[in-house]
Amino acid sequence: MTSRRKFMTILGGGVIVAAGGIGAWAATRDPAAGREPWQAAKALQAGTSSDPRIFALSHAILAPNPHNRQPWVAELSTPGEITLYFDTARRLPETDPYDRQLTIGLGCFIEVLAMAAAEIGHRAEVTLFPDGEPQPVLDDRPVARIRLVADDTVPRDPLFAQVFARHTNREAYDIARPVSAQTLDGIAGAARTARIAHATGAEDVVALRALSWSAMEIELRTRRTMKESVDLMRIGKAEIEANPDGISLGGPLMEGLSLLGMMNREEMLDPSSTMFSRSMAAQKVQFDTAMAFLWLTTPGNTRADQIAAGRDHVRMHLAVTGAGLALQPFSQALQEYDEMTGKYGDMRTALGIGENETLQMFVRLGYGPDTKPAPRWPLETRIRSA
Template structure:
């Protein structure tokens, strides 16, 4: 079950989670605060979304055993704010076909930063993605036309602002890998740099020339009109971040099941100070992630830490009354 959980996406592949087995039917999910991105994610929003994605995978894995996952989010916010959720497996019915399909997609989901071919997503696929987010208490909205261009312009501005910060560059360098490793973003996952004003993907090489990390890959032509979607939650606190992560993972697994590739934009959200994230909230709430969708080439997986490294076996891990 934990192997399924840790296959979830996470910001810069930091994998900021730890698990503790409480008893035969109960698991605790903790935030690994040593993996918090202090520059990019000081409030822990991205960490919470990442852990929410892992929580969704854990729920799916529990369902495969014929149990129902009963999740208690933030059970001890005053005493243990890093304890994000307690998950209890209660007897339940057999998993449904949709649950089995999503579970089967866990090892096949990828973040794909390659060019997409520009084919529009069919309406039934978009409906399925919107329904996936709704099923987790979030809202997914396709972003098209001029709105999409404005969003991409904001992402590009945020990317340029971040890249100009020495502390950001140092943090990004720490989580990129020229070779192999169990965490961080390896060079093969950077993707080529867009040519002629393509989508503003995060520049892990931080420069205009081909990066030694990506093997000197030449710039590539991307789809002229990227298909975007924005993921919203009603609130913007730790519970909402967990909810957003679960919704995001359900959307990504649903996309994978339909043969749809995805990459993520969060740069404008990374720039927004926590004390101002409640400003100008629209009727849909707070944006938690921007998603680029389309049809792209297969990409290689990125490594995950061994299960033994994310399981906390200390008997006294929880603070008990």
């Protein structure tokens, strides 16, 4: 059993001084097995698979999605066709009660799939919700039927080159490096249907930092919404590799604290605890180092609008990556539960969202350190029989 004497921890400063064999132990704590699907997709060579659907799906499962829930399931019973379903066991009922954000994640999946198909000379013909749009939540009906049709004339998308470099970056951004409006104007051009706007001016950025943090505080201090995140935390290598989804807290610091009983989940939920206050302080750094903001709106809020928002969001994220920037969604003020209603209205007002528009995504930007890919379930776990 590892003893407390093995560690001297300064939480918040993020320092662990290792003693004895702990340094060697720390070097083994990378949950690399959880990232194997990224390597598997990289290893695929265009045209080498007898089934183009495998190439397309291997890349699609790398798409961004809320809380890394990976809510997609593919059925391949019809040759040349993919029927995409929502995995109803992967809901976020407290923070995403109408499955809007998860639907956006499915849109990201569809867009990356279509890009990958084009790389191997196939056109993705997408029919959304062929059995009707499920409301008020997603159900067992298909989200999309996607036919892959061989077509040598289909253009390759230059954004596809960023698929393996695109990662959500939750680290502190460089506050000495501003983000130019001109750069973001170019990124906004990646969207096909959604309206993308941005804020880069110092006064606007400071105001949006404060507003988005106040929304985050509501989520953290509302027990049921905070518990939803805490329940999805995977702390340390073993937990991450066993369940490569949810919120990964990897590395020797987090795992060491967990082994010492200092990452107690119940204390994470207790606003009076030291763990809660330190966690708050650690997360606020993300907000304090936001150097610009982008947001994405659609003219409506149908399921098709949400899918379109997801397709444009991942395109935007890939363009952000290509520009050398880092991105992290700040979704708290956009969430549709009672305690967030006031902040939802405040955010719409601050961003000048029109009466008939839906604010679908709001993200922070800046220049950040390199980060590793988020864990993913292997493709075979995301395919089901008819």
